[in-house]
Amino acid sequence: MSTQSATRKVCVVTGSSSGIGAATARLYAAQGWDVAINYSREPAPAEEVAQQCRDLGAEVLVVKADVSSDADCRRLAAQVQARWGRADVLVNNAGTTRFVPLKDLDGLQAEDFQRIYAVNVVGAYQMTRAFVPLLEQHPVAAVVNVSSIASFMGTGSSIAYMASKGALNAMTVGLARALGPKIRVNAIAPGLVDSPWLRNGLGEVAYEKAVDSYKQRAALADVITPEDIAQAAWWLGVGAAKTTGEVLLIDAGVRITRG
Ligand SMILES: NC(=O)c1ccc[n+]([C@@H]2O[C@H](COP(=O)([O-])OP(=O)(O)OC[C@H]3O[C@@H](n4cnc5c(N)ncnc54)[C@H](OP(=O)(O)O)[C@@H]3O)[C@@H](O)[C@H]2O)c1
Numbered sequence: 599m600s601t602q603s604a605t606r607k608v609c610v611v612t613g614s615s616s617g618i619g620a621a622t623a624r625l626y627a628a629q630g631w632d633v634a635i636n637y638s639r640e641p642a643p644a645e646e647v648a649q650q651c652r653d654l655g656a657e658v659l660v661v662k663a664d665v666s667s668d669a670d671c672r673r674l675a676a677q678v679q680a681r682w683g684r685a686d687v688l689v690n691n692a693g694t695t696r697f698v699p700l701k702d703l704d705g706l707q708a709e710d711f712q713r714i715y716a717v718n719v720v721g722a723y724q725m726t727r728a729f730v731p732l733l734e735q736h737p738v739a740a741v742v743n744v745s746s747i748a749s750f751m752g753t754g755s756s757i758a759y760m761a762s763k764g765a766l767n768a769m770t771v772g773l774a775r776a777l778g779p780k781i782r783v784n785a786i787a788p789g790l791v792d793s794p795w796l797r798n799g800l801g802e803v804a805y806e807k808a809v810d811s812y813k814q815r816a817a818l819a820d821v822i823t824p825e826d827i828a829q830a831a832w833w834l835g836v837g838a839a840k841t842t843g844e845v846l847l848i849d850a851g852v853r854i855t856r857g
Pocket residue numbers: 612613614615616617618619636637638639640663664665666691692693694717744745746747787788789790791792793794795796
């Protein structure tokens with residue numbers, strides 16, 4: 599077990615080798631927490647984020663684990679237990695999708711739904727279940743799920759993706775009821791976030807068009823940054839003492855549109 603002070607808190611962030619998860623890990627590290635970084639494919643980006651967190655003073659554990667595998671989730675929890683003997687906040691941020699135009703109903707198969715649900719819904723469930731024994735030992739324990747505006751607006755990369763995030767919203771409410779009063783469970787539904795997710799999925803030209811269109815429509819005339827979502831993950835994790843079962847939309851006002 600770590601030799602650092604037993605009073606330091608621990609945040610576990612899935613999918614933290616990039617984008618929103620990386621920004622969230624850095625913010626918790628900057629606030630004096632230790633962090634567990636998770637990824638499922640390439641170690642190099644995760645190691646880079648880990649070093650950024652260490653530079654901010656955090657002790658860091660880097661774990662390769664696919665959240666769609668229950669065995670991986672339990673192994674991740676066991677490694678956090680062995681390292682720190684505690685976890686205070688779990689951020690279920692890892693997500694996946696397939697980009698299929700909405701009208702192309704034949705472009706999306708049952709296997710696509712199953713693969714996307716396995717990560718976005720079942721993965722968050724398995725991670726939460728694996729961490730309950732650690733989380734419930736601490737008075738400020740919280741789970742923060744990263745959903746999407748796609749679940750409200752019928753927008754986004756594919757119908758399977760938006761349906762998975764709708765399921766994640768419903769699961770957030772169910773888990774909040776199940777795990778209270780010890781553990782708060784909330785979700786964040788971001789709008790268009792400037793991360794590798796959409797750039798890789800759409801390609802640079804289509805991405806820039808999507809950003810322009812989003813800024814035209816949004817009341818705040820901007821897109822979201824990973825750091826904006828990290829701020830929400832910090833508040834829901836640590837500050838929102840009386841909030842549970844909530845899905846917080848952070849969209850720069852694109853749903854209400856510009857007047
Ligand atoms: N970007 C947006 O506009 C946007 C909007 C709304 C919601 N979101 C949600 O925000 C979350 C993060 O997205 P992002 O924009 O930060 O994307 P990103 O930059 O592409 O990062 C995705 C992260 O998830 C990890 N990951 C993917 N599948 C995983 C799995 N099965 N197990 C563990 N880790 C896995 C990736 O690591 P590996 O590559 O190593 O697997 C990576 O660290 C997702 O849940 C996404 O649905 C994004």
